[in-house]
Amino acid sequence: MTKRHTRLFFIGGTLLFAVIFLVLTVDSHRQFGTLTNADRITPAVSEGKDVWHRKNCVNCHTLLGEGAYYAPDLTKITQQRGVPYLTAFLKNPSQFYSERVHRRLMPNPNLSDAEIAQVIAFLDWVSNIDNAGWPPRPILVSGSAFPSAEVQPTTAGAASNDPIALGEMVFRSTPPGCVACHSTIAGTTLAGPSLAGIASRAEGHIGHSDYRGTAIDAAGYIRESITTPSAHVVPGAMYSAGGRSFMPDNFRTTLTPKQIEQLVAYLLTLP
Amino acid sequence: MRFRSQWVAYPYFAVALLLFGLQMVFGLLSAVKYLGPDPLINLLPFNVTKAIHTNLLIVWVLTGFMGATYYVVPEESRTEIYSERLAYWQLGLWTTLGVVIVVGYVFGWTAGNKLLEQPFPLKLGIVVIMLMFLFNILMTIRKAGRWTTTEAVLVAGLGLAALLYLPALLQFHNYTVSIFYRWWTIHLWVEGVWMMIQGGLLAYLLIRLSGADREMMEKWLYVIVGLVFIAGILGTAHHYYWTGVPKYWLPIGGFFSMLEPLAIFVMAMAAYSAMRRSGFAHPNKLAIHWTIGSAVFTAFGAGLLGFAHTWPSVNKWTHGTLITAMHGHSAFFGAYVMINLAIITYTMPHFTGRANEAKESALGYWAFWLMIGGMFGMTLAYATAGIAQVYLERIMGVGYLDTQQKIQVHFLMLIGTGIIFTAGVAAFIWDFFRQAPLRAPPIDLATESSSTAPLTA
Numbered sequence: 001m002t003k004r005h006t007r008l009f010f011i012g013g014t015l016l017f018a019v020i021f022l023v024l025t026v027d028s029h030r031q032f033g034t035l036t037n038a039d040r041i042t043p044a045v046s047e048g049k050d051v052w053h054r055k056n057c058v059n060c061h062t063l064l065g066e067g068a069y070y071a072p073d074l075t076k077i078t079q080q081r082g083v084p085y086l087t088a089f090l091k092n093p094s095q096f097y098s099e100r101v102h103r104r105l106m107p108n109p110n111l112s113d114a115e116i117a118q119v120i121a122f123l124d125w126v127s128n129i130d131n132a133g134w135p136p137r138p139i140l141v142s143g144s145a146f147p148s149a150e151v152q153p154t155t156a157g158a159a160s161n162d163p164i165a166l167g168e169m170v171f172r173s174t175p176p177g178c179v180a181c182h183s184t185i186a187g188t189t190l191a192g193p194s195l196a197g198i199a200s201r202a203e204g205h206i207g208h209s210d211y212r213g214t215a216i217d218a219a220g221y222i223r224e225s226i227t228t229p230s231a232h233v234v235p236g237a238m239y240s241a242g243g244r245s246f247m248p249d250n251f252r253t254t255l256t257p258k259q260i261e262q263l264v265a266y267l268l269t270l271p
Numbered sequence: 272m273r274f275r276s277q278w279v280a281y282p283y284f285a286v287a288l289l290l291f292g293l294q295m296v297f298g299l300l301s302a303v304k305y306l307g308p309d310p311l312i313n314l315l316p317f318n319v320t321k322a323i324h325t326n327l328l329i330v331w332v333l334t335g336f337m338g339a340t341y342y343v344v345p346e347e348s349r350t351e352i353y354s355e356r357l358a359y360w361q362l363g364l365w366t367t368l369g370v371v372i373v374v375g376y377v378f379g380w381t382a383g384n385k386l387l388e389q390p391f392p393l394k395l396g397i398v399v400i401m402l403m404f405l406f407n408i409l410m411t412i413r414k415a416g417r418w419t420t421t422e423a424v425l426v427a428g429l430g431l432a433a434l435l436y437l438p439a440l441l442q443f444h445n446y447t448v449s450i451f452y453r454w455w456t457i458h459l460w461v462e463g464v465w466m467m468i469q470g471g472l473l474a475y476l477l478i479r480l481s482g483a484d485r486e487m488m489e490k491w492l493y494v495i496v497g498l499v500f501i502a503g504i505l506g507t508a509h510h511y512y513w514t515g516v517p518k519y520w521l522p523i524g525g526f527f528s529m530l531e532p533l534a535i536f537v538m539a540m541a542a543y544s545a546m547r548r549s550g551f552a553h554p555n556k557l558a559i560h561w562t563i564g565s566a567v568f569t570a571f572g573a574g575l576l577g578f579a580h581t582w583p584s585v586n587k588w589t590h591g592t593l594i595t596a597m598h599g600h601s602a603f604f605g606a607y608v609m610i611n612l613a614i615i616t617y618t619m620p621h622f623t624g625r626a627n628e629a630k631e632s633a634l635g636y637w638a639f640w641l642m643i644g645g646m647f648g649m650t651l652a653y654a655t656a657g658i659a660q661v662y663l664e665r666i667m668g669v670g671y672l673d674t675q676q677k678i679q680v681h682f683l684m685l686i687g688t689g690i691i692f693t694a695g696v697a698a699f700i701w702d703f704f705r706q707a708p709l710r711a712p713p714i715d716l717a718t719e720s721s722s723t724a725p726l727t728a
Contacts, residue, residue, distance in 0.1 A: 003490045005351070010497035017504040026521070028451065031517045035446045036447045049446055053383030056376075059318030064514045065591030066450065067385060070304070072671040073591055102672050103679075104309030107316045122446075129447060132521065134513035134586050135665070142670035179668075190670070 005174045035130045043224045048122025050152075064131060071106065072141045075131075078124040080138065081191060082178040085246030086123075088237075090116045096191075096238050102142070124177075126212075143183050143190035167266025170259050176251055184270050192247060193234050198222060199268045205232060227252040272623040274345040275351035279359065281622045281708055283338025284615045286366050288700050290331035291608075295693040297324040302689050305682040307677075315377065322376050322388050328603065329386070330369040333432075335467055335611035337365075337404055340425060342618055343475050344408055347422035348415035353407050361403045368396050384449070386457055394440055400435040416722055420489035421478070424496060425471030431464040447515035454510045455599055461603070462503045462531065462573075469565070470495050470538065470609045476562045477542060481549035491541045499533035506531045509581045513590055521583045528581035532574035542566035555620065557635045561613035564643065568609055569702045572601025572650065592660045599654035604646045612642075612699065622708040638699035645692025654679035 032038060052058070054099040067073075078086070090095050091236055111119065171178045177193035183189070185195035202221035204210055215221040215230040224231050229247035233240040251260070272278065274621045300311075301320045309317070345352055352358060373376050375381065375720050381388045389397065408426055412418050432568060474492045508524030542563055542694035576598045580589040589595070616635065656678045664674040 001490070003493065006490045006497065007420075010493040010500070014500035014504070017501050021504045021507070024523070025451075028520075029448075030641040032445060032448055032515070034450075035451045035517065036445055036515045038359065038445055042443060043474060046444060054381075056318045056322065056381045057386070059322050062591040063446075064450065066514070067591070068318065068321050068592065069319070069596060070592055089497055097672070100310045103676060104304075105312060106306070107312050129515040129516045131513045133384060134587060134590065136666060137665065139664060139672035140668060142672040143302070168675050170467060173434070209534060235440035240355070 001259070037125065037128055040125055042121065042126070044118045044121040045125045046122075047115075047126075048118035051111065051119040052122055053107050055111070057109075062131070063126060065134065071104070073135070073139050074126075075135065076127045076138065077141075078120065078127045079175070080141070080177055082246055082248040083120055084122050084244055085191060085239060087113075087116055088241045088246065090119070091251035097142075100182055137181060138177060140180055141191070143179075143181075143188060154267055163262045163265040164269055165266075167264070170255070170263050171266055176255060181247070190240070193236070193239060195267055219264050219268060222267050223260060225261055226255070226263060243266055273349075274351050276355050276358075277345050278622070279352060279355055280338040280618060281336055282359070283341065283362055284703070286362065287331045287335040287338060287611065288615070288703055290327050290334065290369065291696060292700050294324055294331065295696050297321075298512070298692060299686070299689055302682070302686050305312065305685065306679060314656055319376050322381065323373050325386055326372055326376070326388060327369075330365075330372070332603075332607045332611060334362075334365065334369075335615070336429065336472075337361075337366065339472055339611070339614045340404075340408060340429060342614070343425060343472070344411055344422050345474075347419045348412050348417055348548065350411060350415035353410035353414055357403060358405050361400055361407070364396075364403075365400050368393060368400065384439075385454060387453060389473050391440070393437075393661060398433065398436060398440070401429075401436070405430055405433060405601075419485075420492060421471055421485075422473045424467055424474070424492055428464045428471060431467070432460055435459050435464060449702050450514045451511065451516065454507050458507045459503070461606075462506060463500060464609060466499045466503070466534070467496050469569070469606050470499070472610050472614055473538065473542060473562065473566060476499060476558065476617055477545045478618065480484065480553045480555065480559055480562060481545045482552075483549065485543040488541075488545065490536070495534050495538050498530075498537060502527050502530035502533060506581075512583055512586060525581070525583045529578065529715030531581075532570070532578050535570050535574040537568040538635035539566040557639065558613060559631075560636075560639050561609055561616050564605035564639070565609035565613050568601070568605030568643070568646075570605075572598065572603075572605040576601055576650070576654075588661050588665045592657050592664070594661065595658035597650055597657050600653060601646060601650040604642075615703065617642025619703065619706070623706040624709045625706075632702055634698050634702045636703060638695045641695030641698060642692055643695075645688050645690075645695055649685055649692060652681050652685035656685070683719035 021160065031158060052063075057063075057074075058067045061067050062069060062071075062073045063074075064075050065073060081089075090111055092108060094108065097105060097151065101104045124261055151216035170176065181192035183188050184195050188194055188196075194255045199218040199222075202215075202218035206213075206215055206217070211232055213221065213224050213228075215224045221232075225247075229249050230240070233243060233245050237248075255263070297320045300315065301317060301324055303309075305313075341352060341358055372393055375390065375393070376388065380390055382390050382394075387394075405426075408429075412422070412426070430620045435456050438452040441452060443452065470492055474488050479487050505523055505527040508520040510524075511520040511526045512524060543566070546559065546563055553559060578644055578702070580586055580594050580598065659678045659681065660674055663669040663677060664671060669677070
């Protein structure tokens with residue numbers, strides 16, 4: 001093997017693989033439109049991307065797993081948090097997390113209402129990109145999908161016909177991803193209130209003079225909270241704004257009535 | 272130093288080292304923020320300190336590469352640099368631009384694209400300065416009418432680095448497409464053309480330090496850069512997996528990433544066997560340390576730790592965690608920081624006029640071992656933090672913020688080992704600046720573009 005041979009190896013190998021790379025690039029361009037739902041890149045999404053860049057978000061957060069690993073991944077954030085929540089959060093992030101407890105805070109990005117709507121539109125577009133199923137399991141911002149040891153394995157639930165077990169399955173699966181915002185242990189507050197002891201607290205809410213909903217018992221209250229979250233809001237700036245709950249209000253349509261009944265059955269059992 | 276104009280490299284190295292020192296300040300500042308709370312959150316938040324940390328790295332490493340090229344090319348082509356004045360102007364403009372970029376981040380002037388945060392007008396400035404540099408180098412080679420394989424690989428690496436910066440100037444409507452082309456710059460730099468630069472400098476140093484047979488060395492250089500591109504070009508795919516590209520990029524990325532360490536291991540073997548044959552006879556032992564160290568640490572950080580998380584079914588879980596930071600720190604240090612420090616250590620006696628001094632400074636050895644030890648510790652800190660993060664956050668489903676709190680002890684280790692590393696950097700910088708260089712030979716305008724005669728042997 002002489003130097004001439006190895007030079008040929010270098011030039012030939014490089015050119016060959018560069019050509020293959022370029023051919024695959026052309027083919028990828030043919031598919032980008034479908035994979036990324038390019039037809040849904042509205043002006044708001046485009047503007048939102050500019051906001052994302054202008055505010056240097058990627059040097060703390062990750063998006064599609066790329067970024068700086070210093071703040072939560074936002075790839076699927078709009079599937080875990082509703083628009084009202086994200087809007088209120090972006091207006092004043094420090095209201096949602098305590099520097100004492102969480103150690104890390106997000107500085108106020110000082111966005112206008114329009115910019116907030118745009119960046120949320122952008123993140124929502126990102127969340128629908130067909131990206132080979134990543135992340136394989138939901139990445140939560142805070143709290144825990146498995147907060148305590150007594151959680152039943154979901155496979156046990158699947159083998160059962162018990163509505164409570166099935167309800168827990170629904171609670172822990174994504175969608176609807178209830179666990180992304182609600183913990184089931186007392187005192188562990190995620191984006192939404194803890195659901196520990198929800199049955200007895202529901203009785204209290206219904207009996208209170210501030211109650212505006214139509215439920216007459218705990219099961220009714222829970223059902224109402226799932227289907228019409230704003231019917232009665234739990235006090236707290238991180239749960240609602242202007243009487244409107246941050247909880248997504250589309251579970252009425254995305255869950256079957258049977259699933260809702262299973263969820264209610266399960267939630268009534270929480271200690 | 273055989274040619275007067277090689278002296279141009281000295282101020283390049285000086286600037287590179289000062290920026291290296293500054294990079295440490297922002298690195299430590301960022302590391303402390305992992306622990307929180309952050310009293311500087313509204314003044315210098317993490318996204319600013321981190322961007323400055325990485326941008327300073329890119330600027331100083333390229334400054335070092337350019338200085339090294341100004342040193343190597345005259346010697347290999349046996350001529351003075353085409354225009355020394357252009358080289359000084361270039362350094363001045365480059366440094367100014369680097370400072371403007373960094374200060375701009377503090378005031379929120381950023382393009383907000385990871386590692387390519389430079390605002391568009393400044394990106395254009397980078398292109399212009401790179402062209403100035405390439406013009407000066409190519410005119411030097413043209414004037415000499417002769418070139419060696421070693422310098423050709425080095426200069427081709429720098430030329431391609433400039434070329435591959437061009438995709439960074441494009442704007443895309445679709446975020447996925449913009450990620451796709453961002454990696455043309457970033458990946459094909461660090462796992463492609465920068466490896467050419469490293470390979471070229473390594474070959475130069477090995478020929479000088481070990482007296483290795485040039486023909487043999489350059490033959491291997493071609494094999495190494497050939498392997499770099501055969502694996503590295505399609506290896507770009509390991510950045511594409513989860514970004515919205517067609518699914519065939521997953522097996523392609525997995526397979527070619529697996530090949531990527533091959534070139535690196537061949538490089539480490541070539542370096543080791545070259546040195547073994549010569550019996551480490553060269554008096555500049557410290558330069559030998561940095562040269563061999565670069566080849567070995569690259570095999571560890573870029574080769575082994577890169578391979579540790581590029582396979583798609585592994586990367587699915589580790590993607591976007593501190594595992595990437597583990598690989599990033601050790602790979603950049605081994606490949607690009609150490610090769611720069613090797614060439615600086617090799618050339619330093621030539622600038623200070625102590626060419627035959629066998630006795631290296633103890634401080635130089637402290638710098639070497641503190642940096643090696645510190646970086647090894649930082650790599651372990653990131654690795655343990657990353658493994659815990661993957662397990663808690665991705666497997667167990669514990670939330671991001673809660674996970675980060677549970678792995679605080681690893682951040683303490685990161686800060687501790689980071690301080691050790693910074694002490695090594697400080698020792699290196701002090702060792703460089705405490706010895707005053709010989710006076711720069713005055714630019715001889717009459718002979719500037721015609722003289723090809725060597726000064727002294």
